[in-house]
Amino acid sequence: MEEALLSRVRNTRVALREQQIATIFNEFDEQCMQLTDEQRVEKYKKMLESPFRFYRGSAYLFYYDVTKTPSIFHSLDTKPTWIMGDMHMDNFGAFQNEKGDIVYDVNDFDEGYVGSYLYDLIRMSVSIGLYMDEQQVEEAAQEQVIESFLNSYINQLKRFQLKKEDAFTLNFTKANTKGPIKKLLKKLEKRKSTHLLEDITEVRDGKRVFVWSEEVHPVSAEMFAAIKDVLPQYEIKDIALKYGSGTASIGLKRFYILVEGQKDAAGEEDLVLEMKEVRTAIPAYFLRYSERFWSAFAHQGARAVGTQKAMHHLEDPHLTYVTMDGQEYYVRERSPYKKKVKPKHYKSLDDYIVTAEIMGKIAAKIHARADIDYSDVFTYHSEDEILERISQHHEMFVQSTVLQAMHYKKMVYSDYDLFKEWAEQKYSELQYGEVSKEVKNEQA
Structure with a gap:
């Protein structure tokens, strides 16, 4: 076989993906978001700081990909869940609620929409892997943490379904949390309201x-x-x-x-x-x-x-x-108590596990709360519909979601490399390898 043909066999898949990435970024950042060249440069600089940052800034690429993958676990189109839309490790945090209690919950609602609950869970699971990669935690441990998140989510939905807890009254304070989240909430109690x-x-x-x-x-x-x-x-x-x-x-x-x-x-x-x-x-x-x-x-x-x-x-x-x-x-x-758990707060694998379990409960709470109990957009209880898709195949659901998350995590690394090449061609002023002052401050 001629070398040119072999080269095409080797490189066609990569070339097509690079073209996809360029098309999607141009469509959404330029046409939909209407970002200026200067704003795109600012955004891409931040995205180039790490694969996790890239993942956070490319939700449209994520949805372009995962909505093409069928699953027996997806919600029925006629009975969707109100999803957060951009669930990842850094979109959970502490704040003060209307009562004055310091709680831990999701804190970003810009991408809220209706669709399969599974998209929130997959996006979150991929983020766990990327986040732990940055802390150089091995993949076997990452999978264990993702499993903990998913199992906690399912178990909490069952508690809502059985009326053992109420999604409207359940919140997460120092009294019912553990590990880094509990320590963060206790520390914030000492912070002045000013x-x-x-x-x-x-x-x-x-x-x-x-x-x-x-x-x-x-x-x-x-x-x-x-x-x-x-x-x-x-x-x-x-x-x-x-x-x-x-x-x-x-x-x-x-x-x-x-x-x-x-x-x-x-x-x-x-x-x-x-x-x-x-x-x-x-x-x-x-x-x-x-x-x-x-x-x-x-x-x-x-x-x-x-x-x-x-x-x-x-x-x-x-x-x-x-x-x-x-x-x-x-x-x-803008809450004076707004703060998230940072990488430096995780001292052991158990810290990751208990944090993921709490995040799983929170994910279940927001999905169960945002249905007929709140809005006439819905005519059913989301926990019932979700558990109907999962409950008889609990273990298969967890394993298939872990597998999909770890597979997509590898895609993120490949896409990140292609994105670097594309951004270098389109915006030569980007300086790779430089971490912004903001990111340094976040990690401090």
């Missing part, structure tokens, strides 16, 4: 205002006036443009709003609201169109707010949505 204000604001000429930094920038007078117009219920002291948050969110406007005379969950006056631009949920491009869902949540801010209200046991009293200059936003309180 922690955030002291960190990013100062009193200048008798007035509290934001402190400008690399991540917190002033806004124009026109922007200040526009935000005041869409939030007339608040007495606004200062507004800042926030940079450097997230990976998939780069290119979306995010503001911090310092509000006077309002009380946070702990009854403290002066608090910081976060106003974030939101676009169509990525899963919606790939999953079945739901007329009923979109008739209730046509505004993307309403969708994100609805997702948070559906999934959290208590809602943020400042949660709302607005439209400004034709762009859709949601608004929520």
Whole structure:
């Protein structure tokens, strides 16, 4: 066989995948997200920091792939689950709820949509593998942790189905958690409720205002006036443009709003609201169109707010949505207790296992809570529908999901290498191997 033909045999699959990646990134980042070249460079720099970062910033590639794989465990199209849409290790964290309790839960609702519960579980399982790879934990241990997450999810759904616990009242505090999560929640109890204000604001000429930094920038007078117009219920002291948050969110406007005379969950006056631009949920491009869902949540801010209200046991009293200059936003309180478990907090395999078990319970809680009990979009209990797909094949479900997650994790590494080559050609100004200041701070 001629060398040229052999070369084509060797390389066609890789060339086609590279073309897919380029097409998908151009379609979503340029056409759907409408990111500028400068914003794409910023986003891709962050994604190139690690395969896990790449995974976090490429949810559309994930859904493009996994929605092509059938499974006997998927929800029926006629009875979908309200999914978080971007479930991964870094989208869980601590915050203070409406009662003033410090709890651990999911904390990102930008991609909330309706579809098979399995997409949340697969995306989370892949993230566990990538996250533990970064900490140089062997694959056998990764599989054990993923199994713990999945088994905990199923067992918690069964508890809801048997009415042993209520998804509306169950929350996760220091009283019913273990390991790194429990330690984090106990530590946060000692944090002052004014922690955030002291960190990013100062009193200048008798007035509290934001402190400008690399991540917190002033806004124009026109922007200040526009935000005041869409939030007339608040007495606004200062507004800042926030940079450097997230990976998939780069290119979306995010503001911090310092509000006077309002009380946070702990009854403290002066608090910081976060106003974030939101676009169509990525899963919606790939999953079945739901007329009923979109008739209730046509505004993307309403969708994100609805997702948070559906999934959290208590809602943020400042949660709302607005439209400004034709762009859709949601608004929520920026909790002074917002913090996640970081790699340095895992001291043993058992720490990973107990953390994954709690995350599995939380995943079950948000899926069980966001159904007929909350919204008339649904006419059934999600836990019943999910368990009907799983319960008779529990062990097979766990093993097949672990297998799929570990297989896809390998794809992420291959895609990450192809993405590097593509980004180098398209944006020569990207500097590979440089970790941003933000990431260093996160790891500190």
